[in-house]
Amino acid sequence: MVSRRKAKDGEWIIIHNRSLDAAAVGRWTVHGRRGEIARFDAEQGRYFTVPFAADQDGLEATLDIPPGALWCLRLGARVPETAAAVAFQYREDFKTEWDVTELDDRGLKAGPAVHVKKLEDWKRWKNRSDFSGTLRYRASVDLAGSNGALALDAGRVGEIAELFVDGRSAGVRLALPYVWDITTLIRPGRATIEIDVTNTARSRWSDPFSHGETESGLLGPVSLRKATR
Helix, strand or coil: CEEEEEECCEEEEEEECCCCCCCEEEEEEEECCCCEEEEEECCCCEEEECCEEEECCEEEEEEEECCCCEEEEEEECCCCCEECCCCEEEEEECCCCEEEEEECCCCCECCCCEEECCCCCHHHCCCCCCCCCEEEEEEEEECCCCCCCEEEECEEEECEEEEEECCEEEEEECCCCCEEECCCCCCCCEEEEEEEEECCHHHHCCECCCCECCCCEEEECCEEEEECC
């Protein structure tokens, strides 16, 4: 899905990859436009380089948009300073089990932890069929051999997630892709990974006719992704 919006000295192109399974890859042309292209990342508050070429017809960019991602492209005679985005490709799934604890409205533990061997919709768990709130998933992973840029990919989530690495927040994700760059948060050795997952009240009133069945919780697969550059 593509939308265009005017901006001072240029315009914004908003592209949403609505596929939840496949990246949107290809070349894309903006006819009649001169200047440059950059991608703005609201989470990091900075612009990233987008490969593009200019000719008499306009601007042509090479795009590789992850599943579910929303890209904001800035077009103009002069775009802000950009940095090269890190491409996280190589993937290593977590081989770990999780301790899951309910959190109250203050973010404090509201009961004992439950040990989970398999990630699945928490509505299948005892006494969670109509639960609406936040559960914290906690695991310890070995990052001793993880050098360079590193990201954590939570896979599928139902539906809001905040990641903590050794107690430090990496940010909140409201929709796919549930991916965090954790390069600056990790240290050699073991790390404690916590993912707070919050579903919505809609899980209490499933409506398969208009919305389909909802899923709640950390569904995964959770993986570490390493950079290609």
